[in-house]
Amino acid sequence: MEVTLLHNSPLEVVIKAIRKCYASEGKSDSGKSFRGHDDSFKDAKWELGPKDKALIRHIIKSDHTSTLEHLTFSFDIDGLSRAALQELARHRHASLSVKSTRYTLKEIRESEDLEPFLVDTGDVDLDGLSYAQLCDLQALLKVKDVPNDRAKYPLPESFKTSLIWTINARSLRNFLKLRSSKGALWEMRDLAEEVFKLIPNDMKFVFEDYVEGVTDDN
Numbered sequence: 001m002e003v004t005l006l007h008n009s010p011l012e013v014v015i016k017a018i019r020k021c022y023a024s025e026g027k028s029d030s031g032k033s034f035r036g037h038d039d040s041f042k043d044a045k046w047e048l049g050p051k052d053k054a055l056i057r058h059i060i061k062s063d064h065t066s067t068l069e070h071l072t073f074s075f076d077i078d079g080l081s082r083a084a085l086q087e088l089a090r091h092r093h094a095s096l097s098v099k100s101t102r103y104t105l106k107e108i109r110e111s112e113d114l115e116p117f118l119v120d121t122g123d124v125d126l127d128g129l130s131y132a133q134l135c136d137l138q139a140l141l142k143v144k145d146v147p148n149d150r151a152k153y154p155l156p157e158s159f160k161t162s163l164i165w166t167i168n169a170r171s172l173r174n175f176l177k178l179r180s181s182k183g184a185l186w187e188m189r190d191l192a193e194e195v196f197k198l199i200p201n202d203m204k205f206v207f208e209d210y211v212e213g214v215t216d217d218n
Contacts, residue, residue: 001079001119001190005198006164008073014169015052017067018059028052048202056206068206069093071169075195076162081119083157084187091175094167101152101161108134109141119158119187130156169206177210 012030019025029049059067080088089096108117114134121127133156141151167175172195178184179192196204196211 001077001187001194003078003191003194003198004076006074006076008200008203009071010046011048011056011071011203012046013070014056014067015048017070018055018064021064021067053205060206060209065170065173068169068173069171071203071206072166073169073172073195073199074164074166075198077165077191078162079119079160080163080191081158081187082155082161084119084185084191085161085163087185087188088165088191091167091171093171094165094175096163096165098163099161101155101159102148105141105148105151108138111138114138117160118156119160121158127158130158134159169203173207173210176207180211 015028015030016025019028029051030047031049032046059065085098088094108114111117114131117134118127118130133154137151137154140146176192176196179188180196181189184192196207199207
């Protein structure tokens, strides 16, 4: 599985949302810091102030986390199984744009090696069943004209797919809490680990109470 962070909105919008609720915009200590060699505007970088950081932690502790929904992350996920995709789709307030199996079955019809299409579970017997099932489907498609919207039904659950996944920080906190658990499906644990790694370091503290082993030195 390969996961890439495509985009995330800035923490600045979360601060503005929280401050709006408390009518305390004037108390924000975040802003642009001029650290360039000539203090020019092009060298300015927005930085989260200690008071605003404490405020974010406060709203998390008090469960006023609707304001975190303004912070979003978009990931490119490649190589996730159809089984894991079903579990991912259970998480609310997220958008999924998934590679169409219906329109990509041509890859199976023409491929000489089907193993790369399947997620390896580590169980030789189970993986063998999935491989045999996919081989049988390929053989059928070569001799019978089956519409793609029907041909996809025999695909094994281990068949790989890819998607773009956009989720807000509030929902992502819930995802990380549930899917980093030892009781979660191993593939989902791997996804949760990769997703957390890709969160910018200055934003990881937003999830520190939901992910074991998170440290924050800022």
